[in-house]
Amino acid sequence: MSGSPAGVVVVGAGLGGIRVAESLRANDYTGPITLIGAETHPPYDRPPLSKSVLLGDDDRVDLKPAEFFAESSIALRTGERVSAISPDDHTVTIERLDDPAHSETLVYDTLILATGLLPRPLPGTDEIAGVHVLRTVDDALALRADAESATRAVIVGAGFIGCEVAASLSARGMTVTIVEPAPTPLAAALGEQIGALVTRMHKERGVDVRTGIGVDEVLTDGSRVRGVRLADGSEIDADIVVVGIGSTPVIDYLDGSGIEVAAREFGGGIACDQHGATSVPDVFALGDVANWRDEDGQLRRVEHWTHTVEQATAVAHRVTGSDAMIPASAPYFWSDQYGLKIQVLGSPRATDDVHVVDDDGAKFLAYYSRDGILTGVVGAGKVGAVMKTRAKLLTPTPISEVLG
Structure with missing residues (x-):
């Protein structure tokens, strides 16, 4: 001891x-x-x-x-x-x-x-060169080094990590495909309506977004990845596969x-x-x-x-044993993609009612409600508007009061 x-x-x-x-x-x-x-x-x-x-x-x-x-x-x-x-x-x-x-x-x-x-791996891919997860700094450096000589990437999973990696690899000039079994990216977290806006954001930057389908097999040339086969039998060539299917x-x-x-x-x-x-x-x-x-x-x-x-x-x-009060706060997180900050404030659920109040084709702002009460706000490129909602999320606020 x-x-x-x-x-x-x-x-x-x-x-x-x-x-x-x-x-x-x-x-x-x-x-x-x-x-x-x-x-x-x-x-x-x-x-x-x-x-x-x-x-x-x-x-x-x-x-x-x-x-x-x-x-x-x-x-x-x-x-x-x-x-x-x-x-x-x-x-x-x-x-x-x-x-x-x-x-x-x-x-x-x-x-x-x-x-x-x-991070949760794809079964059977541990020994395949070119298949990556992203959780640690060593993971990030290994993926970055691999990307230096790669031109095509497949991202398996369109949660926040998958979407951020897709945006970053696309910005590096790579051809990127996202594969996601759900109907849209971020569907489990934010619902399909906001997921569709995120899909638009990626597609406008040239990312191929394949939703409603999963990966059946990672294809190799013996030791290194060469692509993936989807559930419908189609194949996508890839020099790199990044797995973002949860942790x-x-x-x-x-x-x-x-x-x-x-x-x-x-x-x-x-x-x-x-x-x-x-x-x-x-x-x-x-x-x-x-x-x-x-x-x-x-x-x-x-x-x-x-x-x-x-x-x-x-x-x-x-x-x-301190008796200092911890101020009440609304849950908050953000994701940076293509130079836009996507912010999520409050506790929105995918099953909530979604009210998109601003969408100019690139930036957007949406409120979430449940049983008529405001539950959260999601914005892309709308930092000020999102943060102004913080106080209203600390007490039960009718969604009608927010929507005017």
């Missing part, structure tokens, strides 16, 4: 991990903080990976300068993963990825889990810990109360892996940057 003093151990050195460590210090927590990351990189920001990093415009993604950790007395340990948790003993077992046979046990007073997600929470290390996991129909991940506490004492979870209860008692797992930042602040307050 490690001789390190107990304190707060944070598992996951991404956005959630670094922000909760920073917030603990801001709340005058003076005990030891250990931040454990599976990647060898220091904490970095993921949104630029599919945009500025993939385009080669800017590789600066670190969330903090190197000196921050020493100045804040945060022990950063990279290239390590947690393999087991023992809540009864208040210990975690960690192993180095470059030496799995070596393990170490750390004692904690408080444990915070922010282990994030792993799964990283929770394998929870086996035997007694920490409750949310059911798949509620999004999976680690089940938490409305303050991030798990089912066992002194263990919290936040970020993409965490499934928090909302004001109505429903479990919701949200994979957005601002949500993670807000959760980190809330957990730090809970751990330190």
Whole structure:
């Protein structure tokens, strides 16, 4: 067992991990903080990976300068993963990825889990050169390097990552095809009406958007991808295939810990109360892996940057016993495509009523409502109009009041 003093151990050195460590210090927590990351990189920001990093415009993604950790007395340990948790003993077992046979046990007073997600691969494609996922900075750099000598790309999946990668590769001059089983891009998140506007945006830039059909097979020349065969038997040539078909929470290390996991129909991940506490004492979870209860008692797992930042602040307050109020806020995220910022504010659902109030053929603005109450706003190139709606989303607002 490690001789390190107990304190707060944070598992996951991404956005959630670094922000909760920073917030603990801001709340005058003076005990030891250990931040454990599976990647060898220091904490970095993921949104630029599919945009500025993939385009080669800017590789600066670190969330903090190197000196921050020493100045804040945060022990950063990279290239390590947690393999087991023992809540009864208040210990975690960690192993180095470059030496799995070596393990170490750390004692904690408080444990915070922010282990994030792993991208879901296409079955049988692990050993095929030219098939990529995009989750880490290494993924982005590998895809960018492959794109240097490629001319044709197929994007499997038209969620936000798939659409952003399609936009970036198209901007690099590649011929891009999106393949999506749903009727439109972003249909599951925003519904078909807004999905049709996103389809238009891609098609106007020369991207071939194939919807309502899936990929049956990835074709190879033996070791490297050469294209895909769709469910209708048609084939699309490709030098690169990028898979964006969703992600799964990283929770394998929870086996035997007694920490409750949310059911798949509620999004999976680690089940938490409305303050991030798990089912066992002194263990919290936040970020993409965490499934928090909302004001109505429903479990919701949200994979957005601002949500993670807000959760980190809330957990730090809970751990330190601070009575500071966390201001109410509306969920918010954005996606940059073709120089346009697509913003989503509130909690719109694909099944909500959609009211498109502005569409000039390129930019658009739409409100969402459920049972006559405003639930969200989505805009492309409409930053001011979207953010003006924030206050109305904090209280029940009739959609008639917004539409005038």
